[in-house]
Amino acid sequence: MxxxxxxxxxxxxxxxxxxxxxxxxxxxxxxxxxxxxxxxxxxxxxxxxxxxxxxxxxxxxxxxxxxxxxxxxxxxxxxxxxxxxxxxxxxxxxxxxxxxxxxxxxxxxxxxxxxxxxxxxxxxxTKWLGIPGEDKLRGRGVSSCAPCDAPFFKNKKVIVAGGGDSAMEEALVLSKYASEVTIVHRRDAFRASAAMQQKVLSNKAIKILYNTEIIELFGEQKLEKAKLKSTEKGEWEMPIDGLFVAIGxxxxxxxxxxxxxxxxxxxxxxxxxxxxxxxxxxxxxxxxxxxxxxxxxxxxxxxxxxxxxxxxxxxxxxxxxxx
Ligand SMILES: Cc1cc2nc3c(=O)[nH]c(=O)nc-3n(C[C@H](O)[C@H](O)[C@H](O)COP(=O)(O)OP(=O)(O)OC[C@H]3O[C@@H](n4cnc5c(N)ncnc54)[C@H](O)[C@@H]3O)c2cc1C
Missing domain, CATH: 3.50.50.60 (FAD/NAD(P)-binding domain)
Structure with a gap:
């Protein structure tokens, strides 16, 4: 006692x-x-x-x-x-x-x-992507909660991974703060509801990369860039400050x-x-x-x-x- x-x-x-x-x-x-x-x-x-x-x-x-x-x-x-x-x-x-x-x-x-x-x-x-660099950079640019962390990304470049309603919500929240929001989705269409997709598609601050996967993250103290791979472009690197994983x-x-x-x-x-x-x-x-x-x-x-x-x-x- x-x-x-x-x-x-x-x-x-x-x-x-x-x-x-x-x-x-x-x-x-x-x-x-x-x-x-x-x-x-x-x-x-x-x-x-x-x-x-x-x-x-x-x-x-x-x-x-x-x-x-x-x-x-x-x-x-x-x-x-x-x-x-x-x-x-x-x-x-x-x-x-x-x-x-x-x-x-x-x-x-x-x-x-x-x-x-x-x-x-x-x-x-959280379901994470399971790619190299992700574990190390969690909490240092890698997040799964835009309502929690979006204000830390004011005027920064961020990626949202996913294609469902959660990914759309995360992207919409982030678009109020970040200078650039890119949704990366590995399929050729979102599975989010039509209403959520419409909100995203009509938001000029949000870009979309379909048929694209994030395959590796880089950065020492914080996230600096992601390696992406698409059927069309092959592999390339994109400088980013934040990655929001929204795959469930x-x-x-x-x-x-x-x-x-x-x-x-x-x-x-x-x-x-x-x-x-x-x-x-x-x-x-x-x-x-x-x-x-x-x-x-x-x-x-x-x-x-x-x-x-x-x-x-x-x-x-x-x-x-x-x-
Ligand atoms: C990276 C990240 C950042 C976040 N940042 C924020 C933030 O800034 N602000 C905010 O409000 N929210 C944030 N969240 C969300 C917040 O952490 C969750 O909403 C909150 O932790 C949920 O609390 P919980 O107690 O329900 O469950 P959890 O925090 O998930 O705790 C569940 C516990 O149950 C235990 N457990 C599971 N199975 C068993 C078992 N069989 N036996 C014994 N124990 C078991 C686990 O070990 C764990 O300790 C963040 C989430 C993540 C992943």
């Missing part, structure tokens, strides 16, 4: 009040709320603890940091805040959950951990999708009922952040959902106690 915590941790074999799966902004915010709500809380943070913001440098749109903050620093702060109130955080990936048991049984590293409620906050992973996300739901309801693209479905806005189809199991939110995908919205799911779990536990 830390000096600021309000509960005793469960002894061997006893269930935790709340188990949170995922340690991004959603999971750690949920933990701050459930521990301050005097409920014993364990976070399975994953081997890649901290989530997507660990992959970026400057975060300029999270409230409370007027000069911005580095993504990993923000996540370290959230972790410390959750630990201050007694959250136990394990950097482990859970393997499965038995949702039919009561309490729920979490399987992790040959151990079984019991929990009365579960908050799933496993996020969604993979919601981290594979281990739950047999039991928890997911939509056609694999995101958890919120089953809001009885005032529980973050409920899933299983009573006592809640969802939080990018794992269900395909639309907003922001740290602050994930944190907001974290607070909502925690308040739902706290109320669920209180109601159980009364019954």
């Amino acid at each position: 830390t000096s600021d915590s309000f509960f005793e941790k469960p002894k061997n074999g006893e269930p935790w009040d709340v188990a949170i799966i995922g340690s991004g902004p959603a999971g750690l915010t949920a933990a701050i709320y459930t521990t301050r709500g005097a409920r014993s809380t364990i976070v399975f943070g994953g081997t890649a603890w901290g989530g997507q913001l660990m992959l970026t440098s400057e975060v300029d749109n999270f409230p409370g940091f007027p000069e911005g903050i580095l993504g990993p620093d923000l996540m370290n702060n959230m972790r410390k805040q959750a630990e201050r109130f007694g959250t136990e955080i394990r950097n482990q990936d859970i393997e499965s959950v038995d949702f039919s048991a009561s309490p729920f049984v979490i399987h992790v590293n040959n151990e079984q951990v019991l929990a009365k409620t579960i908050i799933v906050a496993t996020g969604a992973a 996300h993979i919601p981290q739901t594979a281990i739950f999708s047999k039991t928890l309801t997911v939509n056609e693209i694999g995101y958890l479905v919120r089953n809001s009922q009885d005032g529980y806005e973050t409920a899933t189809n299983i009573p006592g199991v809640f969802t939080s952040g990018d794992v269900h939110d395909h639309h907003y995908r922001q740290a602050v919205t994930a944190a907001g959902f974290g607070a909502m799911s925690a308040l739902d779990a706290l109320r669920f536990l209180d109601m159980e106690k009364e019954n």
Whole structure:
């Protein structure tokens, strides 16, 4: 028990009040709320603890940091805040959950951990291009979030990779800041909706390269140029300051999708009922952040959902106690 915590941790074999799966902004915010709500809380943070913001440098749109903050620093702060109130955080990936048991049984590293409620906050992973130079330059010109990073590219040259609605949205956001926006798409037509395509095609600041692939990125401290390849022109290099990869996300739901309801693209479905806005189809199991939110995908919205799911779990536990 830390000096600021309000509960005793469960002894061997006893269930935790709340188990949170995922340690991004959603999971750690949920933990701050459930521990301050005097409920014993364990976070399975994953081997890649901290989530997507660990992959970026400057975060300029999270409230409370007027000069911005580095993504990993923000996540370290959230972790410390959750630990201050007694959250136990394990950097482990859970393997499965038995949702039919009561309490729920979490399987992790040959151990079984019991929990009365579960908050799933496993996020969604960006699909990257997987080309040489991309990993090294992530957060140094390579991004996957125009609403997050577009203002850093004022009067700069950027490429957007992709051909769906997300790529169109990223290009439109970037066109407000960048001097040149080029959408690079490997096919001969976009798969984006007609309305989104029309907006892009009528935007004079956006150029389009069809039948073109980005095959390599170059730069030391920051992105400097991309090598492109097209059926028509062969290979050539283009000086650029930014690359926005918009070829999709993979919601981290594979281990739950047999039991928890997911939509056609694999995101958890919120089953809001009885005032529980973050409920899933299983009573006592809640969802939080990018794992269900395909639309907003922001740290602050994930944190907001974290607070909502925690308040739902706290109320669920209180109601159980009364019954
Ligand atoms: C490069 C980049 C830059 C970004 N910049 C910004 C920005 O400037 N501002 C902004 O608002 N947003 C930004 N975003 C978006 C923001 O990071 C996400 O919206 C936010 O992190 C979502 O939070 P989350 O908690 O829902 O999920 P995530 O951050 O994805 O965290 C999910 C967590 O779940 C864990 N996990 C997954 N599976 C398991 C498992 N089986 N067991 C245990 N743990 C598991 C993962 O390890 C991870 O820790 C950026 C995203 C990227 C990729």
